Amino acid sequence: MIITCEKCRTKYKIADDLLGKPELKVRCHKCSHRFIVYRAAHAEDSFLLQDEVHPDYSRVIAISNQKGGVAKTTTTLNLGAALAKMGKRVLLIDFDVQANLTILLGFRKTRSFYEVLTGGVKNIGEAVVKTKYANLSLLPSSSKMALLKKKYLSQHNFEYLLRDKLRTIQDSYDHVLIDTPPSIEFFTLNALVAANMVIVPSTCEYLSMHGVSQIHDIINVLKKSINQEVECKVLITMYDERNTSEKVICDKLRQTYRDNLFRTVIGKDDKMQESHIVNAPISHYAEKSSASLQYMQLAQEIVG
Ligand SMILES: Nc1ncnc2c1ncn2[C@@H]1O[C@H](COP(=O)(O)OP(=O)(O)OP(=O)(O)O)[C@@H](O)[C@H]1O
Ligand SMILES: [Mg+2]
Structure with a gap:
């Protein structure tokens, strides 16, 4: 049936x-x-x-918050690696000109979405690289990506560019995770339109909490117009339970977002910085560390 x-x-x-x-x-x-x-x-x-059956497209998740330094890139990398460890076919998209995700996976000077849009590659699949981790691929970023904003921002329907390109390869992946920059612009809007879920990482700081409400407002506008199906969930990151003010903000986030907040909380863990230095996901650098286990739990929450 x-x-x-x-x-x-x-x-x-x-x-x-x-x-x-x-x-x-x-x-x-x-x-x-x-x-x-x-x-x-x-x-x-x-x-x-009566209706025709369409392929069951993969789950596209944008990781977004216009507040900087709240673990967007760290979450994209480590959630992606955790899903890949569970046997899911995962594509990570670095949609930030800073290219932090690309760097953390050990890539430099690769093709990116710039070549996809400007004809440097025949299709988006040609710009995707396999990482050294099983089931984990990456569409890298490069500094050339900055030129796309100028070229396409004034173009009609520019916000559909990623969604339309992605549809040609989406069947090859169970999950597509998109890392976005700390601002709402060309890349973030493209990611939000392509996504059927947005994870909003937030630290338990006052200004980070405001970033969450700002992205919620934008997603509510998108829901009413372009992307009705998108679901938005907040993820608490870098939490230090010994810090009283963080506890207060954490409770406030729980009260405000209730079902739209992941049960998993990512704690502060020194192993995370170390894993970045060796360009590895935490699950491969320190499998038993608290942050590694928490990202594994988050992956299960998403799949389950
Ligand atoms: N669980 C954690 N424990 C300790 N440090 C962490 C944790 N998660 C992230 N960090 C550190 O926090 C810093 C910011 O992380 P990250 O670069 O992922 O944030 P971001 O939101 O992507 O930043 P930007 O807005 O600049 O893109 C990094 O130095 C990272 O190593
Ligand atoms: Mg980042």
Whole structure:
């Protein structure tokens, strides 16, 4: 039987024997919306079956907060590595001209989205490189990417460029994670439009909390217009539970965002800096460290 997600309209095939029960609770792989499917006799099913089945696109996650230094890049790298360790096929996209993600994975002077848009490569897949970690690929960034803003920002529909290019390779990955710069501009808007989930990392500092509410406002505007299916979840990062003011802000974030906050909290861990120095995800540098285990737990929360 074919069912359609009520929220994002993605279609799935499910085995008929699953519909032995009068109703079945399901969760959409693409947008995480939970809904109930009724067994075949239900009138709505004939409506659902009229539609063509489209491929089940991978989950595209943008990691974004316009506040700088809140662990966007660290989260992209380490969540991606944790998902890859679980056997998921992961594509990381470095969409920040600083190219920190590219550097942390040991790449320099590679092709990037600049070549994808300007014809330096035939397709986006040609610019993707395999990292030395199993299941983990990267679309690198380069300083040339800065030129794209000037060239395309005034172009009509510039915010769809990544989404449209990504669709040609999305089937090859279970998860696509996009690292964004600390500002809302060309790259961030493209990432937010391509994504079906936005992770907003936030430290427990007053100004970081404001960054969260600003990105929420932008996503709410997008939801009403361009990208109705996007889901937004806050991730507390670099948390130091011994610090009283951090505890206060953490409680405030929990009260404000409730279900839109990950249960997993990423604590401050000195091993993280060390892992950056050796250009490795923490799960490969210090597998048993607290931050490594927390990013593994976050990956499970996302997959589960
Ligand atoms: N769990 C952690 N424990 C300790 N240090 C961390 C942790 N996560 C990130 N850091 C450190 O915090 C700093 C900022 O991290 P990162 O570069 O990922 O932030 P960012 O949000 O991507 O920054 P930018 O806005 O400049 O892109 C880095 O030095 C990183 O090593
Ligand atoms: Mg960064």
